[in-house]
Every structure is written in structure tokens, then in C-alpha cells.
Amino acid sequence: MTASPTHRSSGRTALRYSLALTGLGLTFAASAVAHEDDPKILDRKPPVAGSGFQAGVPMGALLPGGGANTAASSGFPASGVQLESWLTLGDLGNGNDNGNDCWGYVSPSGREYALMGTTSATVVVEITNPGAPVVIQRIPGPSSTWRDIKTYQDRAYTVSEGGNGIQVINLSNVDNGVVSLETTITGNGTDASHNVAIDEDSGFLYRSGGGSNGLRIYSLANPGNPVFVGQWNTRYVHDVQVVTYTTGAFAGREIAYCCAGLNGGFQDTGLTVVDVTNKANPVVLSQIAYPSREYSHQGWLSEDRTRFYLGDELDEGNSVSLTTTHIFDVSDPANATYIGQFDNGDPAIGHNMYSHDGKLFQANYTSGLRVFDLANLDNPTEMAYFDTAPTSTSASFNGLWSCYPYFPSGVVIGSDIESGLFVWTVEEPELEVQLVAAAPELIDPSGASVDVTITELLPGALDPSSPVLVYDIGAGATSVALASNGGTSYTANFPALPCGTAVNWYIQAGSMSGQTATAPEGAPTTTFAGLIGDQLIVARSDDMETTAGWVGGAAGDTATTGIWTRGNPIGTGAQPEDDHTPSGTSCWFTGQGGAGGGLGDNDVDGGTTTLLTPVIDMASLDAPIVSYFRWYSNDQGGAPNADVFRVEISNNGGSSWTLVEQVGPSGAGTSGGWIEHSFEVSSLVTPTSQMRMRFIASDLGTGSIVEAAIDDFKVTDIACGDGIGSLYCDANQNSAGRVGLIIGSGSNVVANNNLSLLAIDLPPNVNGYFVVSPNQAFVQNPAGSQGNLCVGSSTGRYINQIGNSGLFGEIPVVIDATSIPQPTGAIAVAPGDTLNFQLWHRDANPGVTSNFTRGYSVTFQ
Template sequence: MPRLPLVSATNLLLCLVLAPVLWAHDSADFMRHRQAPLATPLVLAGGSYASTSAFASNGISLLGWVPLSDFAGSHSSAADCWGYVAPSGREYAIIGLSDGVAFVELSDPGQPVVIETFPAVSSLWRDVKVYQDHAYFVSEGGDGVQIVDMSAIDSGVLSLVGSVNAAGTSASHNVAINADSGFLYQLGGGGFPVEGMRIYSLADKDNPVLVGEWDQRYIHDAQIVTYTSGPWAGKEIAFCFSENEPGGGAPGVDILDVTNKNNIVSISQLTYSTPVFSHQGWVSPDKQTLYINDELDESSFGTLTTTRVIDISDLDFPVQVSTFTSGSTAIDHNLYTKGDLIYEANYRSGLRVFDASDPTSPVETAFFDTYEADDNAEFNGLWSVFPYFDSATIVGSDLEKGLFVWRLGGAELILSPPVVPELLSAGGASLDISITAQPGFSVMPGSGRLYVDSGAGFVVSALTALGGSSYRADFPVLPCGQPVRWYVSARTTEGVTWQLPSGAPSAVFGASVGNSVQTLLSTELESNAGWSVGAPGDTASTGIWTRVNPFGTAAQPEDDHTPGGSDCYVTGQGFFGGGLGDDDVDNGGTTLRTDIFDLSSGDATVSYWRWYSNSTSAGPGADILEVDVSNDGGASWIPVEVVGPAGSEAVGGWFQHAFRVSDLLAPTSQMQLRFVASDLGSPSIVEAAIDDFEVRRFDCDEVCQADLGFGGPGTAGLSICGEVLDSGKTATLSLTGAAPHALAVLFISLGLNPVPFKGGTLATLPILMDVAFSTDGVGGLEFPIPGGGGPVTVYAQFVIADGNQIHGAALSNALEIQFGP
């Protein structure tokens, strides 16, 4: 009889009480924790304390990020992931989605490319594994084991060759493959009768053949390995994470000898400490240790994330020897071992990497948190991880955020600006960028790029190399007051792209266009802003606009948009723990109106953050959110935008919209906006939300300080342009056309006394002060000039060392500079 580790009487009693009522993933908690896909791009605000990453991490670098909206179809969540390496050496990620499975090329892991998305029956659970050049995927929704031929994937060709389901329910919770033996194991699925494993030979990869079954217990997941040495040499052993039934009961690990598919032998059964639901595990490379994730112990007992360590050196007598933790409270979900490392996908605490050099006491060495809000023991965040690519690329699948692509360690290229601007000049701003290669790597010449989106998609331009690690990003002419998204990238000579911010274009920097901005009206809707609900013609029976701290569902936001805030307007508030569609919009429309605001003094830009979802029901994509503006207090209306019925902004998530009032109608003292959400025609789930409403006036007129002439010899030009130089304002000093990498001395005076100098005219005399600089690789120089300290007038002129001039020096033109108070 196998020896089982002892558990306390209290723990045993808890297991007996809890196990019968827990129904695998199909628990009320799992469904209650559903959240809408994260809206991308994530916009990182500029300013002195701007972040260059959307995620907290240590020792893991983000290369690429493919959000759910980038996959063909409409997907409410992601599930499992795996990887494939073609004979050419190209690497591919495979990710299970709510309504299909997708294949993503990682030849440049910094620019992942979605090759194909196959539709499939809708399910929150979809698992995938690979055998040779075929992928096999299953789901709790049914369809059996579906088969994809990847033999021509390098040419962009994938073939869904069919499916197989030779025994039992067509639903499966998981699939496992032993690549050494060529057998596939269809695991769990459905309710009753209990499904353990159904075993298929993959000798014919397109047509798997059922060769055996084992159904004495429900198997949630399994790893099957072939032993090559020791007493079990030549044997195929299955480590099965199992319960009495899909809802739980006697959770543990069944260790089976599955060598003879017609005579499967139980070697031993392990019960570990405080078991609630035996979810998944993986053996160490030397097959001496097994690591186990229990999916429900953290939420049941309020413990820290706990992974069990099992000594399996004697398969007849496995025994738990220890546990380890990241110190988080999140649920440990799926883990894999590679060398001395354990890679663990732990839902709300993201990816955790442990050093298992001491296999009984793994120590966390790196993490990447894909769910920043908290580490609660709830079912959101990172589902799984695949760490087995030879390139050291790692991929992970996140329920709400899609596919992540990482490398362990620091970024190979570090891109950084001196500051991330909050405002960009309408006339075309410039920004210095530093790109530094880490030891062993180098920047591919000419690979630096700037991407700018002012509302019509990204426009790409090359960075200008200034010498060394210095580059310049030149922004195009931009529309005044418009929100702008931007990022930069560069590649290593090995062909790997790195971005700033990391994860771009799914995460980007945000800025507004203007030299200065005046906020006329701003409300975060944390308190009553005088807005009104209801209008003639409204017929909605439920889902009426209300200002609350929302209860999240797969259609309605869990959080408002305001950082640190709580309240926003939403279309109806269900109850905590309620279902999808509780108090959504039904049987007509519901109207939300802003208070009237005054723009009689001139034009302004109006912006707001909105959420809209019409995609989570049986009849998706049938309704719209309408936004209108009035300049006569609501007597008449002009359309601002219509969201839906289709598109990436109609599936949930916070998106900002902005418009200049004068582009639509004349600004008056009677301005007002309205938001109308409707459910018309066939019943569907419609949810909307509004937050962070602003009315701002942008000054986009650029002021340049007076050019006095006196330039030459040489072609150097000096300018100072931007805002009026009053306190709190800035302008940019630019020197162009000078000799590259040359000494440039700026002479400043309080008076003007031109005298001949080095073949030209030096006007800034007597000299008050001089400051030495060095020009960049194209003979330029640029830096901000802060205003204030006046009123005072000063004069400035550069003298530049230039061996091409007769007297060895060039002179710029002189400027008269006005500083205000």
C-alpha cells in the first residue's frame, strides 16, 4: 500500500467538507471573476515621473505583447499556450482563445506576427500541445481533439485537418503528449460519467487512433514521461493531477504506469498537505522531484501562494518534503521546469521564476506582474507559460491581456529619453533618445524608428543618428489639441526589436499637442458633477445610467478609469457576484448628459474616456453607443462619434476620445454633451461607461525669439522657439548647420556691440557669460530654455570651432531673447 504523507485532522476535515462542493473551474467564483479584455494600447502619461513600462518586473524583459484584439474574431479571454520550433529554426507561439486558437511567429520576438487564428467552439478553457509538426487542441466546449498541420507554417500555411473523439464526451479539460513515445492523452472534460484519460496513438498524426482508457478518477491535467534509466527504465509513467470527480473530492496525484495501454497499472497515489483541488504539476529534469499547484488552497484558506515539493525518487512511495512560496497571495496555476529553473504562471501575480538548484527549497529570482491591481486569490491574469524555446524566448498567456513575449534578464537594448513630454509642439517637436546596447550586443545601424499616431494610425520615421548612443526623434506637424500616441524602437544586429515603452505598440506614450494648455473644466466623476440622466424618448427598462463604483463582469468595467479613483457612470449596477448582463441595457435607450459649460471665450478641445461592450452575448455586434454635442443647451445635437456595432472599441475596455469643438460647430456659452446607449432589436448584452471628462484650451502658436542676423562665416543657425518665456513656460534652443562633434561656445550679453571677429561679426558684447557645448554628429545642438526671472532682455550668439573656415571658427546668427516674469 502506498505511503501517504500525514495531514492534520483539521486539514482533513476541511478537505472532506470543501471538496464535494467545488466544481473544478466551473465554480461561481471563477465566473464571477471574469473581466473584459484589456483595452490597448495602454497609454502611459508623460511628465517628469513618467513610467517606461506598463508592468512591474524584476529580471524579466518584455519583448512583445499581442492583445486579444489583435487576433481575428472576437475573443473574451485567453487560456493555455505552447510553442513550436520549425525545422528551419523559426519559433512560433500557439495560444488558446475563448473562440479559437492562434499561431504567432516569433522570428523577431520583439515584433510577433499573428499568422492564423482558427475559430472553434466558445469556451473559457482551451489547451494545446505539439507533436512533431502537428498541434492538437481541446476545450471544455467540445469538438474533441482538433488537429492542425504545421508542416508549411514557414510559408504562412496552416491546415486544420480534422478532429478526433473516439470515446466519451467531446469535451476535454486538457491534453498531454509524450513526444518520446508518440501518444496523446485526452484528459478530463465535462461532468459525468467521470473522464480520466483517453489515449491515442499518433503514428498517423492526421488520424489519431484510440488505444486505451483509464477512468477510475477525474484527471484535470497530467505529465507523461518515459524513463530511460533506473528501475523504471523503458516505462512510460503518467503523473496525473486528479480528483474523484470534476467537482473535486480526494484531490491528489495518481502515478500510473501507462506503458501497456490495455493494462494501465496504478503505481501509487499521493495526498499532499491541505489539498483542495489538485490542478497541475511538472517533474524536474532529473525526474527526482515533482512540483504541484493546488488551484483552490489560497482562496479557501487565505494562505500565501503555496507550491508543494514531492520526492518521487521512489515512485512506489512518493512523499511531500516541503513547500515554497513567492510571498504573494495569488493562486499558483501552471508551472514548468527547465534546467534549474521553475517557471510558474500565478494568475494575478503574473510570471514567477524560481531557482531550484536546491530542489526542495526553490527561491524566487525574477518576476513579471501582468495584473498590476493586486495579488488577490482570484482567477484573472497569467494563465500559463512556455519556457522551452532554444532562443531563451518565453511566452505566456493572460486571460485578459493575450500573449506576452519575454526574455529572462535585462533588455539587450536600453532606450531612454531625458524626459517623456506631456505636450508636443504642433509645428513638429524633436526629442533626444539614447540607445545603449548591453555587453555582447550592438545596435543595428539605421534601425531606430519613431512611431506617431495622432488619430489616423501610426506614421513611421527614422531616428537621426547623432553619434555614439545619441539619436534624435523628429515628430511631424500635428493637429492642435489632439491626443497623440508614440513610441520608439531599435533592433540588435541579431535582429531582435526592442521598444520604448516596452510592449509597444500595445503600450505607448501619450501626449497632447500644444505649447501650453489651460484646463477649463475637469471632472473625474468621483462626486456629483451636475450631470443628468434621462431624456425624452428613452425607453430602456434596465441599464439606466448611474454613477457608482462598478462591479466588474466580462462586459462592464471592474474599475473606473481614474488612477486611484473609484466612481464613474455606468449603464446599470448589478450586484456583487452577479452574472453577466445583470442590469445591462435592455428594451431601448438610456441617455446621460453633461452639465452645460461655457465656451463663449473661444474654441477648446473636449475629451472623455469611454467603455463600450456589445460582444458578450449570443447576438454580438448589433448595438451602438452614440455621442453628440450641442451648442444651444440641448435643443439640437450634432454627432461626435458612434461606437460600434463592430470593431475593437466595442468589446470593452477604456478608450479616450477627443475633438475640437470648432471642427463640429461654433463654440457658445451653452455647450453640452450626451451619451446614448441602446439595446435595440434582438436582445443582447450592452454595457457602457464614461469617466474623466475634460475641456481644455491649447495654445499652439509658436513664438520665436528675434533673429538679429550677424551670422557667418559658416552655415550655423541659432533659434529659440516655443512658448513665451514667462515663469513656468519653456522654449527650445536649436543650433543647426554647424561642424559635427565640434566645440560650440554660447556667448551671452546684456547689450549689443557688434565687432569684427574671425572673419565675421560677434555682436554679443560685452560678454556676460559664456557656456561651452559640443555639437552632435550632424552639427546640431538642442536643449530647453526655461522662462521666468524677468522682465529682462539678453542677447546670444554661438562661436563654433570649424577647421573648414579660414580663421578656424564659424559664427551663428545672434538672437534677442525676452524673459518675462
């Protein structure tokens, strides 16, 4: 962790050093304030309460922390990583601690132990049975957010930013449950250290950082009594890997790969390669910078020592937007060069990484453990992951701090700041599950089919009885076996389900060895979402490019800044840079700061601010669903995660309100990002003609950074069969991004003569008219149209009822059963006759052209 950086927004740095210290003649002011302003403190969240999970303990049995064992593994998105156990900070002996670093130890008998640092102690945990870990001992140390641990022979060495030098922990009798603090080595400058490294081949220990220090070097000739032998302080060293070469031009020489810089690492940051063979006279071999550098944090060599992988802790969210790892060619340490970088598409901050067995294991804060295949050293590809912080992937200092992959058993451990110790097995994926096409948004109430492929990445791996569809309509998960089509092809068949309901679903398959693969990845935490119905009718769609009756600010608001406004937002570290609509620029958001402004420019301060929709008529809708994209950030500033974002609905124009959702004060959705939320209106209130919603952001009590935004508000109705006609024939998407449909009202009884048709989901403000034929057809792009003609010969046209789709994209027509237009003149329809209708309309895709709705077939009675 870095010396004392704070939050920064949109690349605008704000390092809050204490200027008063310069008046005291201190040349390194940052070290004097230690880590008081560090983002790890500013982003602090409370530790996870209760007990974790142990695969080797019966479900419901009590765990050491006093809680019952639960199937906690289902709460963490993962692929290729199996959770064996999870010990919370409470399970580790102090539920008020936070976690930090971890390392491992293997006793001469082969038993394996996790060593985890917490705020107050170093905790020794036996993980020989990874599914039933046992806490052996806590070795107290100075209170500190930063604690680092390494091992040599039968000793562990712990350092911290809290001081107390080097704690030497004796592990020689750990198999008998005895662990003791043997001695403490102080002196040689400040007793604080940021990190510790050990070259097990040479038997030397290296303290890095602590104040303005670079490397302080100790001999471990007597492992129980480290002896100071030299130092290198030309640069501040945040972290280091030290190795002794046994072959090649550098055989017999000891080389330190330092993540280092000047002024606490903030200036001229980069990779410094130092020959430390002569402890009295270390020599710099290479000094290499890299693009978009902010703060060189930690790195590790490839196993062949030709590449060094480096993570910069302050670039994500500032100079880069994705978790970035830099690659250096160090095949010649005296001429190291920068050769490139890679990312995995996540925005989380990269922290600690280690290479082993052809893989690179990274602890990347809010995205958890990430495992990369190093078959191509210059282009690693992600092969497995386990997200320990599933509620956020933002560039914040929460989640997984470190990992350790070197146990002979193949077990990997990880230390999480809020959640504690994780114990995993990492396996090569044996199966891959994929949908053949995109997940359907609308699922037929009478049943629907989804095509799936299940690929054996390891031949013979699939358990043939395992592939299932798992769906939930709110009454609990139900499994349906997939139908095998031969080879890798399967079909998921939904049964008949109640129209007008929402469904969450996923596909799952298992291997003979017990691995599970799902689509989407991360299920059941992440699922596909759909609606059960015959048609989706968009009753209202606001992309916020116009005001459209929305109002920012309401009576009773008290906020002094950050009042709701509509426009193109100027992004900060808390506010969006872009709206959500792909083709738009505007949204509603809380306060516009100035160009080049800071994180808190015009954020919500001093109270509440309210955004109101216009009054919306939902009385005529069968099963209205409201959806919107929201942005909310409250996890930065002086009082993070202290405020909430409320969304409410009224069915009487605003006289009374019902809560739709409350976001915060902590957890999912409080770190920014566009997130969609939808709900069935009738599950909260009775739909009326006087529906209204409001969105309330607030900053109450101690001031903090609060920003909110709303975009792409939509009211959708699920049509559950009109009992008159049926849709047929595929249609192409129109320029509004929708497929035009027809719904009927009245009846199909000839004698009643009261049939009306309504074309919906059209582009707004286009002209069109209905066509009719007793025959069906399928003609693609007739006469240059962008659509499909679905009516056949003897086509009549309702030229006398040309309509405009207006704001809501709808055109009606009244069907006179006594006068159906035909090329030869109007005819009357008789009971038993079938007529097929379609709407032709103007469109732009992108140039001026035309399009068609789906066909609609009516058999008259």
C-alpha cells in the first residue's frame, strides 16, 4: 500500500500532505503523517460480521466464530476456483480488525499453514485440510492497517507501518499447536516498515519502505536473530522481490527488483533493478519508467526470470480505466526494458501478484482473485477468478489485499480487507457452457426453448446427468433437465409459466470431478433476467435528451449544492462522464461542476434534492413494469457510506409515496456505475392514471461526496394474449431499436364489428398505414425496405387511415368488417375467414427508407 495518496478524480491529483510539516524542516513530509490520508483509510468499510464457510464441516454446524456453517460459496461469483473455506475476521479472533497481507508456511511434516495479517495481529491457521481450517495462534503486534509477513526455514518475520521493527515468530513446534514470538528486532532507523522480502537462496531479509527508506538488509544466518548488514536508500522502495541467480551471466549475484520512486515513491516512479550482492555497496543496474505511471506498487518475476510483471496502485480510475499490469523484459537485468501491458476488462485496482506453475495470481481488490495463463508471457489471458467483493468492482481500496499460491497441495489462500481469509483450490476449467444466441428478453407463457452448447474442455469430463435449466419466478429455484441433441448441443425448455411475471434463470452443468460451469458465469449470483408474456409494449420511454415533463428540485428540498439538473455531465471520480443512452448525451444528475474541477465540485451538500417524473397514466396497462438506469456514489469523502439514495412511487399524483428501493448506505450500487433497476408496479401500488415517481439524493450529517444520476426511464407493459389474433412472421429492428408489433382490441366476432388494431414499438413521429391480405408470405426487403413483407397476394391498403406514430410510437386502425380493402375493391368478411394484417411505416436505417411490423393473423367468428 502506498505512503499517503488520497482519492483522485478524472486524473486530477489531490495529494493532501501536511504543509505545516515543511515549516519544521522535515524534508519528507509524507512519511511524517504515515498513512493518515491513505485511500485504504478513506475507503474503509466495516468488517463482514458473523462466521464464514467450511466445506469440510456439516451444514448448520457451529464454526469457531460461533456462527452456523452456511453455503456461503454461492454468494461469490467464480470460475475455475473452488471455495474450500472462508474465515471472517471474527473467526480469526477479532471481528473489529481489518485484513491485510498473507503468506504461507509448510512444516517439515508437510502440514500447511496460512499466515494472515490483521490490524492487531499475525494469525496462524492450519489449512492441511483446506475445508476445515484450524486457528492455531494469534501473535499480537502494533496496531496498523499495514502488516506484511514472510517465512524462512522455521521462522516467520512480520513487519508493519505501526513500528516494532521485525517480529520473529517461531514456527518450529507449530504441528503441536505451539507458536511463539521469539524476539523483536528494532533499530536502524524508524521501526516502521512497509514490506518485507526474503531471498531464501541467499538467506537475507529485506525491509522495504517505512518512512523514506529504501532497503534495509539483514542476515538470517541465525534465523532467530536477524543481523543488520547494509542498506540502500537512494530511492523509497514500496515492495521488492530479491533473487539469487544460479546460471547465466549473473550466476552468483543477488538482484533486487524494486517498485520504487523518489519522494515516497510518488516522483519518477517505476521499476528499479539493484545488484545487492555486496550489501555494503548496492549498485543500480536499470531504472525503467512505464506509460501512465502513477505509483509503482508491487510486482513479481516470471518463473524463468525473463519478465517482470508490475502493478501500479494509483493508475486505475485515474490515468487508466481498467486493471492494468505492466510487463518488463528483464532477461538482462542490467538492460531491462518496458515491453507492454495487459488488462482483463475490469475497473478494479490491481494490488499484489505472484507467479507459479505457469500462472500469474493477482489480488485485485474489488474484483478479487484473478488467475492468468502465462503460456504467452507477453499476453497473459485470464483463466479463472473468484470475486471476494461481489457488491462492487469500482476502483476503490476494498476487497482482496493479497494471495499466496505456493502450497505443495495446490491450495491458494487470499486475504481480504473486510472479509478475512479465503482458502481455495484452483483448477483448470473442465467445462464451458454458452447460449447459442442472446438470452431472450421475453419468454412465451406457454413455454419457450433456448439452445445451449456444453463443451468438454477436458474430454470425458461432463457428468451427463448434470445439465439443467434453473429458473425462479419468485417462489424459489426450480431445475429442469436439459434435452440433449447430441454432441455439444442441448436445449433448455421452459415450462408454461404465469404471464406477467419476471423470471431469473441460468444454465448449469457439472463435471465428473465436481466442477460446476454456468451461463452466465457467476450464477446463481449473476443470472439472466426475462419477462413472461406474449408481447412487450413500451408505454413510455424517456432518454432524457429533452425535459419531457421531468422536474429537478421539489418543495421541501434542503440541499445547498448538487441540485438535480439535466444535460451532459462533466465526469469526476464520483459522477458519470457520459449518459447511459448509446446514441444520447444527456441525463439527469446532481449538480454540474466546472471543467477541470475536483471530486466534490457541486456534489450534493447540506440536505436533500429531489427529481420528479411527470404524472404518468398507467391505468389502462395490464402489467406495467418501470425500469430506469441509476448512478449513485457515496463511498468517498470525509464520511463515506453514510447516506442513502431513495426511489419512491405514488399512485395519487404525489400526495403519498411508497418506497421502491433504497440504495446504501453501503454495499452494492454505492460506488457509481450505471445500474438498471426494474419492478412490477402492481407489486407495490395499484396502477392508476396519476402515477408519479421521485428520486431523492441526500448528504446529511458530516459532509461526504454524494452524486446521483438517472437515465433511460421506461414504462413497459407485458401483454398476455389479447384473445383476438396471433403474431406471426419475423420483423427487423427499426431505428428506435425495437421490433414493431400489432395488438388487437374489441373482438373478432363479425357481428360485433368492433375490431381495432394498434401497431406499437414504432419509431416516434413516423407515418404509416396498415395492409391486409387473406394470404401470408415472407418477402425480405421489398422495394428497398429494411423490413419483411408478411402478407401475400390480394393485398389491400388502409390508405384512408394513414397515421403518425407520435411520441409513443403507436398507430391505430379501425377494422370495418363490412369493408375490407382489396385490390379489386372492398369486401365483407365472413365468420371462418382469416385475414392477415401488417403495418408499413417510414423509417431511417440510417437513410430514409421503410419498415414493417410483425404480421398479425385474425380468424373471424
